[in-house]
Amino acid sequence: MDPLEKPIYVTRPALPPLEEFIVYLEKIWESRILTNNGPFHEQFERDLADYLGVKYLSVFTNGNLALMTALQVLRITGEVITTPFSFVATTHALWWNNIRPVFADIEPDYFSLDPDKVEAAITPQTTAIMPVHVYGNPCRVEQLKNISDKYGLRLIYDAAHAFGVKINDNSILNYGDLSVLSFHATKVYNTFEGGAIICHDEVTKNRIDNLRNFGFVDETTVVIPGINAKMNELQAAMGLLQLKYVDKVIEKRKKVAAQYRETLKDIVGIKCLYDMDGVNHSYSYFPVLIDKDKYGKSRDEVYEQLKYYNIFTRRYFYPLISQFPTYKGLSSARPDNLVVAERVANQVLCLPMFPDLENDVIARICGLLK
Ligand code: T4K
Secondary structure, X not given: OOOOOOOEEOOOOOOOOHHHHHHXXXXXXXXXXXXXXXXXXXXXXXXXXXXXXXXXXXXXXXXXXXXXXXXXXXXXXXXXXXOOOOOOHHHHHHHHOXXXXXXXXXXXXXXXXXXXXXXXXXXXXXXXXXXXXXXXXXXXXXXXXXXHHHHOOEEEEEOOOOOOOEEOOEEHHHOOOEEEEEOOOOOOOOOOOOEEEEEXXXXXXXXXXXXOEOOEEEOOEEOOOXXXXXXXXXXXXXXXXXXXXXXXXXXXXXXXXXXXXXXXXXXXXXXXXXXXXXXXXXXXXXXXXXXXXXXXXXXXXXXXXXXXXXXXXXXXXXXXXXXXXXXXXXXXXXXXXXXXXXXXXXXXXXXXXXXXXXXXXXXXXHHHHX
8 A cells, every 4th residue: 555645644723714814814903902802812712711611711822821820820839649641731830830740640441640549649748639631531520529629639620632522511621620721723623822721710710810911900010920821812813713613623523533433443452432421522632542462563563654654643642741851750750650651651542633534534544554
């Protein structure tokens, strides 16, 4: 079989029709309001909160700054229990806030923090838990809530992958003290770069908004040492326009997932993830686990071979965050503390997943895996 003519990447951003974006650009050119809570920004915050089914939401210039700010909002210090199986930004946000990350292992079904392991990792220094709804699959939210209530800990969800995800018709973003979204180009819903913090009361929202604008509350009053994490009008305009199309995007992603699942289901040694009961998914990634003993080839061999065919999969999230030099020396980073995460990181491969991925390309990818 020859390599594909066009390279296929793990993702391709969904974009609205250009002519519709130009209408927004014309308005920006006319008003000359480019940033600092402009009209698109204000409308976007309202419309996005409505769309997601949340009450208080603040948009950010990217998910990373939103995560870093979320920790400032709740004045988190000391130790925070988190997952090693995520994008490195999750733990970096702790490090930038001078907080000690404590890694706990993940559960084997959907790869999010294992509540039992979280409970075992609590010390007198623990102030919060920062789990990740990895690949958009909800964490064990009820158990995590019980633990955080029992020990008086804060619960901050990194929901970067979980745009539009619902449990029993309730947004996943309504769980925990705060949730953080990313609207990066590679996400289900993008504003080129972007992010948001979701909270549950007005006082917290005001604090978030002050923190993301240098701590200003008015022209001459600075109440806290904030940063500049504001979303600009171009991003907000893109966000408004993308809202018109996001349901269709998710519908198409669902079909891609269905075709993969159907075609790969009988391959011994390749395991797909399936929808969870009562959950509306948004299909942000399509991870599979490759078990070398059963399949005959390792994940890395498959990754290289697909690359030869011009198919660029990704090993999200290998290596584990706990393996990076900054974190490797922590006692919680020891591989024997993270047995499930180590195994998953060595077996996982994210196949191309985006709304316009064609049926015949999916068939080709599956054919190669077969
Ligand atoms: N928490 C979690 C759990 C996260 O996953 C992330 C980000 C964050 C926090 C932080 O949120 P942000 O600050 O990013 O809003 C990507 C993304 O840069 C990153 O946003 C994402 N997670 C992470 C999982 O993946 P890379 O280095 O893998 O992306 P890159 O540039 O290699 O792109 C992958 C493929 O996508 C390319 O091969 C081609 C395609 N692509 C990419 C871009 C950027 C496009 O077609 N167009 C594009 O503009 O990190």
